[in-house]
Amino acid sequence: MGTVFVTENVTRSFGGLVAVNNMSIAVEENSFTMLIGPNGCGKTTFLNVCTGLLKPDSGKVWLRGTDITGWESDRVYEQGFVRSFQIPLPFLGLTVLDNVLGAMRNPGESPFRAPFPRAWIREEEENAAKAFAVLRRVGLDKHWDQPSFALGAAQLKMLEVARGLSAGATLIALDEPIGGVDPASAEEILSYVAGLKKEGLTFLVVEHRIDIAAPFADYVYAMNLGSLISEGLPDQVLGDPKVIEVYIGRDEAC
Numbered sequence: 001m002g003t004v005f006v007t008e009n010v011t012r013s014f015g016g017l018v019a020v021n022n023m024s025i026a027v028e029e030n031s032f033t034m035l036i037g038p039n040g041c042g043k044t045t046f047l048n049v050c051t052g053l054l055k056p057d058s059g060k061v062w063l064r065g066t067d068i069t070g071w072e073s074d075r076v077y078e079q080g081f082v083r084s085f086q087i088p089l090p091f092l093g094l095t096v097l098d099n100v101l102g103a104m105r106n107p108g109e110s111p112f113r114a115p116f117p118r119a120w121i122r123e124e125e126e127n128a129a130k131a132f133a134v135l136r137r138v139g140l141d142k143h144w145d146q147p148s149f150a151l152g153a154a155q156l157k158m159l160e161v162a163r164g165l166s167a168g169a170t171l172i173a174l175d176e177p178i179g180g181v182d183p184a185s186a187e188e189i190l191s192y193v194a195g196l197k198k199e200g201l202t203f204l205v206v207e208h209r210i211d212i213a214a215p216f217a218d219y220v221y222a223m224n225l226g227s228l229i230s231e232g233l234p235d236q237v238l239g240d241p242k243v244i245e246v247y248i249g250r251d252e253a254c
């Protein structure tokens, strides 16, 4: 155990708009850490800064004790911190299995591959076995030969997670994984995520359907207007008057 990921006073503006203001968070190893807040409060911008898709104007970002401030997203990704949509979105015409295979690092694609066809075939078989194992972990193994476009919204989200796992992720950032899915599918997605957490993965999840997601969270950060307004255990944060005030009368935010 320990802290895997830390931001320290991260700020990011777009022109005159301060989208993320002095955000400091810590993500514990093997936790489901949730970031909540109303629409437009800076959650996605913050995740983008965390995963290197945007550079902070000021502040620091640490991954497993390494200062990764300003690193390109590819480099962050190679360190095992994967943002769901950062992996190119599933190729909808490809099958579920091919999408997962495509996300795997494939050392066989080196110039040395051609002269050793037997090693190449063995590697393909090993990759397929690994891909099936990943698909089982997210409940998609029975759909392996379907084209991705045939999947439902919840299954597509799990395919994104499967691709993250195949890419060697140990810390996965999800931006509203249950956005746009019905409550039953949302529960299903979250229970798969909880299962992966049991296996040792760590999740940083942005969500604004707090009613459904909060029971799965170990720790919650709440943002409003770019800034942190509350943090703590789910019950503490959801009961915090500052958080209630932001959410009251704003159904779109819940």
Ligand SMILES: Nc1ncnc2c1ncn2[C@@H]1O[C@H](COP(=O)(O)OP(=O)(O)O)[C@@H](O)[C@H]1O
Pocket: 014, 017, 019, 037, 038, 039, 040, 041, 042, 043, 044, 045, 046
């Ligand atoms: N690339 C951008 N250029 C300018 N403004 C942006 C950009 N991305 C986000 N914003 C603005 O920053 C604020 C925070 O947006 P966002 O991070 O998407 O919030 P959330 O994910 O919480 O809904 C919003 O006011 C949004 O309009």
Ligand SMILES: [Mg+2]
Pocket: 043, 044, 045, 175
């Ligand atoms: Mg967003």
